Amino acid sequence: MKIAIGNDHAGTEYKLAIVGMLKSKGIAVANYGTDGTDSVDYPDFVHPVAEDVEKGNVDFGIVVCGSGNGANMTANKHQAIRSALCWSKEITKLAREHNDANILSLPARFIALPQALEMVNTFLETTFEGGRHERRVEKIPCS
Incomplete structure (x- = not known):
């Protein structure tokens, strides 16, 4: 498995912890985020993801x-992207099961770091249910 990650200055601490956790699980990471805390523009780091x-x-x-x-709005400007802004493990699980989300957007200033790590694990471990949800996801335009 390979994951792309991007962040602005507000998400640096979270990004570094997430990358560390992913690498400890043997997951390859393409890191497009800043490693600093100086103000930067999030689209510069989200578009590559x-x-x-x-x-x-x-x-x-x-x-x-x-x-x-x-970050979520920027990601969703791309074709075939279903980015989900999540703030709890439950919302994260539903974003994968019901919406086949392929990008997880995290609000660093509104969730605790342990919660963010748990949400990343949930996102990666949850599969899309398909069925009635597939019909709905297919109605989201991709062009």
Whole structure:
């Protein structure tokens, strides 16, 4: 498995912890995020994640910014991207099961780091249910 990750300055601490956890599980990571805390523009770090997911270079993407909103909106501008802004393990699970989300957007300023790590694990371990959900996901335009 390979994951692309991107973050702005508000998400650096979370990104570093997520990357460490993923690598400890033997998961390859394409890191497009900043490693610093100086103010940067989240689209510069989110677009490469979405492009990697879009092209099939990675299995999933994770984006992190202060509210998660800007990163989520940016990712969803790309074709075939279903980025989900999640704030709990339960929402994360539903985003994968019901919406086949392929990018997880995390709001670093509104969730605790242990919660974020748990959400990443949930995102990666949960599969899309298909069935009635597949019909709905197919109605989301990709072009």
